[in-house]
Amino acid sequence: MQPKKTHLTYKDSGVDIERGNLFVKEIKPMVASTRKKGVIANIGSFSGLFAPDLKKYKDPVLVSSTDGVGTKLLIAQKTGMHKRIGFDLVGMCANDIATTGAEPLFFLDYVSTGRLKPKILKEVISGISQACKQAGYALVGGETAEMPDMYKPGEYDLAGFCVGIIEKKKIIDGSNIKKGDIVIGLASNGLHSNGYSLVRKVFSEREIASLKKELLKPTRLYTKALLSLKKRVRVKGIAHITGGAYIDKIPRIIPKGLSCQIVRKSWPVPRIFGLIQNKGNIRDKEMYRVFNMGIGMVVVIQAKDIKKTQALLKKHNIKSWAIGEIIKDKEPIRLV
Numbered sequence: 001m002q003p004k005k006t007h008l009t010y011k012d013s014g015v016d017i018e019r020g021n022l023f024v025k026e027i028k029p030m031v032a033s034t035r036k037k038g039v040i041a042n043i044g045s046f047s048g049l050f051a052p053d054l055k056k057y058k059d060p061v062l063v064s065s066t067d068g069v070g071t072k073l074l075i076a077q078k079t080g081m082h083k084r085i086g087f088d089l090v091g092m093c094a095n096d097i098a099t100t101g102a103e104p105l106f107f108l109d110y111v112s113t114g115r116l117k118p119k120i121l122k123e124v125i126s127g128i129s130q131a132c133k134q135a136g137y138a139l140v141g142g143e144t145a146e147m148p149d150m151y152k153p154g155e156y157d158l159a160g161f162c163v164g165i166i167e168k169k170k171i172i173d174g175s176n177i178k179k180g181d182i183v184i185g186l187a188s189n190g191l192h193s194n195g196y197s198l199v200r201k202v203f204s205e206r207e208i209a210s211l212k213k214e215l216l217k218p219t220r221l222y223t224k225a226l227l228s229l230k231k232r233v234r235v236k237g238i239a240h241i242t243g244g245a246y247i248d249k250i251p252r253i254i255p256k257g258l259s260c261q262i263v264r265k266s267w268p269v270p271r272i273f274g275l276i277q278n279k280g281n282i283r284d285k286e287m288y289r290v291f292n293m294g295i296g297m298v299v300v301i302q303a304k305d306i307k308k309t310q311a312l313l314k315k316h317n318i319k320s321w322a323i324g325e326i327i328k329d330k331e332p333i334r335l336v
Contacts, residue, residue, distance in 0.1 A: 034137065050106045061171065070243075085216070086158070089131075090137065093161065098226045099238040100172055108160070115148055121156070131221060177255055180325065181300050181303065183300055187320065194243045222296065258332070273291055
């Protein structure tokens with residue numbers, strides 16, 4: 001007599017569809033909390049639907065960005081602090097869109113994991129939802145994928161995608177920057193989401209555990225502050241200080257023949273950056289290429305608008321400093 005054949009199921013391979021469906025049901029209230037005018041589909045649909053109000057635009061341009069959170073995610077997983085990493089995901093995408101002056105529309109997330117752990121992933125989605133509300137994005141959907149052969153138990157990865165909108169003639173791209181314009185630095189909230197591969201090489205696991213609250217501070221959101229600022233001040237250029245930092249990011253908005261001269265002692269560099277530099281014996285230039293050094297965003301304005309700009313940013317609880325000036329030079333960036 002031949003042995004009875006067993007019938008394999010998807011669950012036997014490590015993918016639990018019922019658990020996934022339950023997870024989606026449990027996060028629906030979080031997603032719903034980000035709902036705004038324009039959303040015309042509920043979570044669970046095959047796609048997110050959003051109808052922007054185009055009546056106020058003559059020549060609308062959609063602005064998009066996608067990003068992840070890098071190896072900061074590994075620290076979140078090892079320390080069990082997951083909510084902040086979801087906030088970071090939105091921050092990395094939303095702040096890129098904010099550099100154009102665009103208004104926020106909607107956000108989608110992608111979560112991949114070895115085995116879906118609802119408690120952990122609900123913390124992640126909670127952070128995403130909270131950040132979406134703060135920045136003004138509607139979380140219109142996403143994807144959660146179980147891939148047990150791709151990830152070890154407890155591991156997961158994140159990616160985000162968001163869309164904004166702006167009138168074409170109002171796009172901020174740096175093209176109007178002139179000699180004598182002033183560079184305003186907006187305070188960061190620690191490291192944000194860049195440089196963590198170097199951080200993890202500099203510090204031991206024990207040191208990382210003792211510094212976890214500092215290392216996992218969520219990325220500061222600048223969207224609403226910058227939208228408010230551009231209504232009152234002529235903002236000529238905005239650069240998000242992420243990977244590549246001052247050396248690679250600021251030159252993107254500087255017209256040919258001009259240079260952005262940054263005075264490094266013009267703002268207080270948070271202690272964590274000194275700890276990283278000293279422990280790793282890292283040169284100054286490398287620090288300013290990898291880390292934000294306490295400045296998460298820079299804004300280029302006319303010199304006459306310095307006080308007004310700083311006063312407006314203060315209303316949004318963002319500290320700022322005049323950290324540089326636009327000069328004539330062949331090199332697009334100078335750190336002095």
